[in-house]
Amino acid sequence: MQKLPVIAIIGPGAIGEAIITGLLKNKVTTADKIWAAGPSPERLEALHEKYQIQVNRDNAEAMRQGDVVILSVKPQSLPTVMKGLKGQIPAKTLVLSVVAGATLEMITDGLEHESAVRCMPNTPAQIGEGITVWTATPAVTEEQLETTRSILGALGQHLFMAEEKYLDMATALSGSGPAYVFLFMEAMIDAGVHLGFPRRIAEQLVSQTLRGSVDYFDLRKDHPAQLRNEVTSPAGTSAAALYYLEKAGFRTAISRAIWAAYERSQELGRGRQSQAPDKN
Secondary structure, eight states: OOOOOOEEEESOSHHHHHHHHHHHHTTSSOGGGEEEEOSOHHHHHHHHHHHOOEEESOHHHHHTTOSEEEEOOOGGGHHHHHHHHTTOSOTTOEEEEOOTTOOHHHHHHHHTOOOEEEEEOOGGGGGTOEEEEEEEOTTOOHHHHHHHHHHHHTTEEEEEOSSTHHHHHHIIIIISHHHHHHHHHHHHHHHHHHHTOOHHHHHHHHHHHHHHHHHHHHHHOOOHHHHHHHTOOTTSHHHHHHHHHHHTTHHHHHHHHHHHHHHHHHHHHTTOOOOOOOOO
């Protein structure tokens, strides 16, 4: 029988809790083998009460319990967290980072530890429907790679990329992607209310339209342009709406937004924590 891993989560925020939920739901490990560490005693107590996991305000003490250490802190907190763990992580321990923009070089140098995985999940991981792109250093063993697959599989789908450059791209496209979708949903719902629908009806119409469209795309496997053309009759309502969206620069705005997120991820990787306000 395979030994269940002990997993220490440093920074148990939304993604950290999603990992806890996925690990337990998919029986990757058991509650008594999960440690969470962070500065807020209230947060730790709430997680202990909800999941019966182990908690400790001391990052280093929690880290020493784990076969796997998951870094799930804010990018601006990472240097301080790594300083407290530097040089203390056992050689056989795997470090898995979900910190946006934090490169493998930044992690391995900051911790003086070579076995590291960098990954970028997204918020649907909280219900096991996420998508995670990940990569690893050469020091990560095959057994550790398998453990990583088990952990990330508990969050949804996952894709391994041999080249780390794809992680910043994934951060911009899928990591931040739910924010774009929620903004689009919000705009559609508000438009429905403006038309005269009660908000709850507008929300139902929009959510099922998006859900059904994605499922239809997955079933058909056709290019989105072909599917769009199928519902766009000449001089019809969809044609009128799409003409306005294109005229307003909808497609370009989406592309530029994702590029901006990509550039920001690269800035974080270079250690630029603050961002100057846009003066345009």
